[in-house]
Amino acid sequence: METKRLDLVVAGSRYLSIVGDCIDTIGRNGKPATMPLSYHQNRVDRDKSNCYHITFAHNLELKKYMNEHDIPKKQRSKHLWKMIKSLVENFGDPSQDWELPVDFGLGRLEEKLPEIAPTNEKENGTNNKEDDSTMTQQQPLKTHVSYFRVIHWPFGQKLRAHFGLPPTHFHVTVGFDPKDIHSPKGPNTLLLKDGLNENLIQRWVKTALDYPDQTIFLHRLYDCLILSDRKELAEPWLHLLQTSTPQIDRSSSEETSPCT
Template identity: 35%
Template sequence: MESDLIFEPKARYLSLHGSYIDRLAEQAHELVTPECIENKEKRDKGGHHVTVINHLEMASLMPTPPDSTKKAAKKHLQTSLRHVNRLIIDKFGEPATWEKPIDLGLGTTREDEAVSYFRVLFWPFGQNMRGYLGLGQSNFHITVGFKPRDVHLYKGPATLICLKEGQTCTTTQMDLLVKYAYFYHRDREFIRKLYQTCWRHGYYPKTIRLTSILMQCNNYQV
């Protein structure tokens, strides 16, 4: 039986995967068509993952020596991935002990004719790991489908489908988003959409709570 969380190097990045990540990714949604899922599975050869540190960030952490051959550069990247993977586990423990990412819902983003669907994740533990390495915050997500190609743009909470006009946002979903709004108080687009959705659905007490939370965040003005 696969572990809930597995953290290990993949081709060019450090990946978080496992049965817990698969369970989050496999939640059905009518917008994520079989074609979208098939496109994603063909690219990733099955399974789901969270990119914790991508190849560009790896290059900034452990730059490839100048004048390296293609083969040497590839070997350097693989060595670097294993090294950083071990650094993180030595500092934060085995993945089985880690705080799990929290699923905020299905997000979507478009670029020209392409559309991508993904689960938006709240994972402060992962942000702390990145901070330990001197990296900035990341919009953690699990890609679940795309058509005809993936879209590599912002995939944070402002992309959540439940915040779009004409979409359902249950009181449970709104409670979750308001609860973690403090973490995203600098994401102005998300906060704007969160307020609009609260008003649109008549969640007035949640609007008051959201304002109270944000007023406690440094340098935030409602």
């Protein structure tokens, strides 16, 4: 049977996702051995599928896009299919012509979040509304953990730019507990010690210039290169470290320390 490299799917009028065998392979092979099985099951229950996906555009982005283009609500589902048609017409068949996403390594996020999501978070996937601030402060906090594969996909960024969407941090969620965390899942969240190998190091070194804002990642990578006596590999992007300070780390504790 012919494998499906990539395909586009629509969830109502709320999400536009990328699926395919290559993404399933990244997800299946990317689950950390230390992750409890319940984390995986939580993802399956949420997605109602054992298959994996990359979110191409989430609900808030699509809502903003539709509003800016004056697309009536009743026509938005239909318009999403027009968007997919536009991608195929301009960039070719996803299963044959598109460049494949690249697995950039295992990422992890850990945050303390309210046990009961505020109203706006339930509806919109965000809790930035001031109306919910008092209720959020009164709710007990619970530790939430998400595991995912960070994805390097310049071609996907080009696809988003076709619709005027900004760059995003593509990822493949592999598990979470109790709920997924919807914070940026870029290279800053990588667990550099987990599954570290020469291929990953070379991949990070070659693409580091693509992530000037991911200073936690760049500092950790530089430390790894120093420990392996290869700091000269950082010369093309060393200037980014000299003008930056690492941001706050919300991924994990000792797991994210430099690779040793």
